[in-house]
Amino acid sequence: MAVSPSSISRLELTISMPGFSPPPPPFPSSGTGEEEWITNGGPPRKKLRLSKEQSRLLEESFRQHHTLNPRQKEALALQLKLRPRQVEVWFQNRRARSKLKQTEMECEYLKRWFGSLTEQNRRLQREVEELRALKVGPPTVMSPHSCEPLPASTLTMCPSCERVTTTGLDKGSTKTTTTAVATPTTAATLSSKVGTPALQSRQSSAAC
DNA sequence: GTTGGGGGGCACTTTACCTCA
């Protein structure tokens, strides 16, 4: 949710509340004179629009800490010539906007990942079809050690990470052969940034 | 250990206002 020039321009608007006094406690105008509660005889308007400077200071404060204790809230309200409730509301809405943005990023990433998995699935399906077409006997897997065919019973798949594991080789040793399962490289990048529990759990299972 | 009240955060919604076709 990028801030468009149009939305910025809105911040410069003045507040008008015809026929009304500022709500208690008296709502003071800012030092810039952009937040005057004025009357012009029209229908009542009661929405505050923050000035550029107020928004800037709030953003700056938000960068330092995403929540405020009562003392910080009071001080910021005093500095901005707003009511503490307005500062509180701004922080609540700001947190919600941050969360929404993060969710959108995750959604985008998951869409891309889904696309790549779909493509990979198609490739593997084609490969299976080709192998089936060539089939002359039971499926065999070649040992990486002896280049001899392995019995199918030695092949297992880890249910969590979906890697194919060959067992019973070299006197009980276990050799893991990573199959062509999609590697969530971007997942690692993204989850390290956003800390998504679901993505982190995927990563941990990949370490199986 | 239990309980009730107060405060804060969050999700969801409403409202006022803006932009644009």
Place this chain on the structure above:
DNA sequence: GATGAGGTAAAGTGCCCCCCA
């Protein structure tokens, strides 16, 4: 210029959780 749709941000509401007496 008027108008309606859609978007955005401020504010309202209700719920939950935590802390403390």
